[in-house]
Amino acid sequence: MCIDCQDTPLGLSTKRIYKVALVGLGNKGYLYEKDDKMVASFKYSTHCQAIDAHPRFSLTAGCDIDPQKVEQARFDYHFTFSGCDYRKLFNDVDIDLAVVATSTGTHPDIIRYALDAGIRHILCEKPVSTDLASTRDVFDIVDRCRGDLFVNYWRFFDRSHQWVKRVIAEKTLGDVLKVCCYYGKGVKNTASHLIHLFLEYFGEIGWIKKLTGASSHASGEDPDIDFVFGTRSGIVGSVLHIPNDDYRIFEIDILCSRGRIRLADGGRGIELFGRESNSTLTNEYQLSRLGKSLSPTAGEAMFDLYSFIANVLDSGMRFVDYRALKTAELLDHLIRERESTSKLDTSKWN
Template sequence: MTYRVGIIGCGQIASVFEDDEWREHPCTHAGAYNAVKETKILAVADINKDRLSAFSKRWGVKSVYEDYNEMLEKEELDIVSVTTNTSLHCKITTEAAKSGVKAIFCEKPIATCLEEADKMVKICDKEQVKLIVNHTRRWDPYYQKAKELIDNEKIGDLTSITGYFTSGLLIMGTHLFDLFRFLSGDVEWVVADSEAKIKDAANGYQKTDPSGCGFVHFKNGIAGAVLGSSKKQYLIFEVDIHGTQGRIHIRGNGRTFELWTPDTERKHISYNTPNELILEQISPIERKNNMIAAVEDVIRAVKQDSEGMCTGRDGRAALELALAFHKSVQEGGEKIALPLKDRKLRVVSR
């Protein structure tokens, strides 16, 4: 069976990022659908005529629409990708779910506030539509291997996770928050500060999404440190995971996986914990393109009537953590307990 795909939004993550020579390809929704034999892009919608034309020529898509509702009405689609600005995710997802599609593959962050995210999850549940959110590292073999080693207690009992990222709390921080939950479970409370203090606009919007740092306390007692910055003149996304019997370090923006375990040969008699950690040689981890894996997961969820690797509820939880950081900043660094009470707190990511 070939799954018929429609894409709403022709910007960077939809198609344009394929022009970036430093990225692993495919790195866009269109690129991934084009690479997976079971999917075919039948239609695309965007309000920008130039982007529509460029997308159509690049991917050979003949059915183009300036109105996505017209596309949803006229085309018989199985999967819809929502790759617009975040502020439009809720409205588009709601209309797509009602149109009869089988799955919606939505970009992160899922929404601008919890109220929107809840509406998206609810309508997809009601219409029996699979809602998958593109926190793409869920499909990365390195992070999946890290979870496997943690679950198998290869590094003993988990004690802490530290994450580093560049850019805003919603635009990139949600990737890290999603990984934190993936690796260590749900969060009980957070404390945070940001690079730019946030001021409420008269219309209720948070107009900026600064980066920030903070502390995350998991329900299982694990400590998490979040270190984000938009001021860095370089790109970084790294996760450092510590346990009682070792360490997992995924560095180089996810390109290098390291497992550190105690050196049983060298011991320091002057310390209560005498073993230093050494880099353990492990079997090569087979790499697979994250975007292709994500699209295949969407298909699998439809075929098997199962949940995907990153559901709408997962996307909501990652958003909630980012918003809790914003809330802590607003409250002068106060501890913010989860679940977050303010479902209307809205932040528009850059």
């Protein structure tokens, strides 16, 4: 299934180059790289860009139901194979990795077809599907086929976010005491990224509770929900929605016993605070910024994602992003749950 690349000038061992079929040449697959604001924020904003730049992958095939997008992307990326029917492509072309970047509702059928066609390595855009039942079906079939399923919750692959994970795991700033977050633009769209990251940083989530937000799942829209959660290890966190009409926000504040980690600007700004003696009170401490912020690598996360995939494929080990399944389960619970705070009616107080 793979071709070999040339020996490097240093005579290092040959590395396999994995052949990729990209299905979905919309924003995330291809078009974001034509958007000036995206280009300014992300070095790699699309799968086309990241695959093309990565030395371990070749963008062998491109597919979209829209022939104009196929033509435009083929002009830029010179796919060996292209077309509007992923079934034909999966059957006819020798592919190592199928990347699914189509509209969310189409993901399950495309993943199922790729596995049936013998492609064992799948990268799917988040979320895996629109509802929990079909998400579970996808994970079942991936397991039955002994396939890999990578899901692009991109912060999971970003070096800065991985560094934060190490600070937490190694207790560099002590124990985590509390987590406070703000997000905008819908619980499924945005808070899903937070939940996936909590699972990575803090381990299993033991409970999750809605405070406010729409309780109906039927509308199909993405509700704005405020919620609290607790991890099995005893960390409690709050996640508050801020209306996106006012401004865009995605922040995580991790308060630790000897400092604080603050992820701002969607993860592009990561600041550390340390504990120092309080200037006026004895036996008390205050937090102060520790030097300069961590250099942001979030814009390169999609490249890191492909490096991660190359390492897994090289190792021959399986990787399935069960955190993405857990995220879907927790979101489903949150969306269905009725608002659970009992509110005091203070109007009767004198």
